[in-house]
Amino acid sequence: MIIVGIALLGYSGIQMWSSNEQQQAALLKAEQRIMDQAKSEGPVVFDPKIGEEIGVLSLPKLDSTLPIIEGVDESELSRGVGHYYGTSFPDDKGQIVLSGHRDTVFRRIGELEIGDELVVNMPYGNFTYIIEETEIVEAGDTTVIRPEQDEELLTVTTCYPFRYVGDAPDRYIIYAKPKS
Template sequence: MLRLVSPFALTLIGAILFGDGAYIHAKAWLAQVLLERAFQTSIATGHPVKPWSWADTWPIARIEVKRIGASAIVLAGTSGQALAFGPGHIDQTVDAGERGVAVYAAHRDTHFRFLRNVSIGDEIEITRSDGRHFSYRADASAVVHFDASGIDPATRGFELVLATCWPFDAVTSGPERYVLHATLLGTGG
């Protein structure tokens, strides 16, 4: 009897763990579909649109790295709830396309998983919810301690920073962050 219970118990535990991991990725994918719909409506109406009625955030931009086929909707703020559904815009930073540094942060295992494939020189495109489009060029990356990012909020340039936890394949959180820096190339309207 014990020989039958052990394989069944191990199979059940494995299925639960697999299901839990699959749920996180399914939630992230579905959220991006709903966020894309809200983002398009925001552009069309000129007003922020929540992706679902109980959301504590709304889409403010789309980030794309076409060379690798990556795209994600960026949300207002970086609360734990917002980051569960997409990259967040750090409140104390400027909007993309404005003088200063716009900072977007996301989880390394979902929405910013693609950062591992972004190379220096890649073009990063940002479309804001007001319909304005900006192109940035990735020009530097670094692994930093979470409280020593080197990001200068008082910069006089037009900059973008994408930040996530490091290392990409870690299973637990740690003190290091991966920071990708980019400089504005131009606007597309």
């Protein structure tokens, strides 16, 4: 039993280390993409492909900076915060949906409160959002994704409860609107 316990702890430690390394590499690529665009003098061409590092999500209250990856499959979520393909991007006047794992990138997301800021840095600009509402829904509830929305809304999702072991039964949703 002790050997099995040590093996499980070792495996978990390696998984956490690997995930952190992947996130750091993705963050460097996303920051480089933003800097490269800032230096360029031509028009911004923004047409991301699944798996690409497309931006950076900053959570100032948590002193956290996270890469945003296009797509929400496991391969993208293991590297950062996933942008739900088919939803809007900042400044598109629609719903932007970002998702991440509660035990990696969003480990401390439960500490955020109404009125806190979320900052999205993209190759074409920086966008600040203010948290206006949170809710908890069942895991299968897809009604929180409303791409046909006609006003800009940042929706951030993660599994809930935060300290649940295994597949969590619910989702924690944050709704934030652009800072005026």
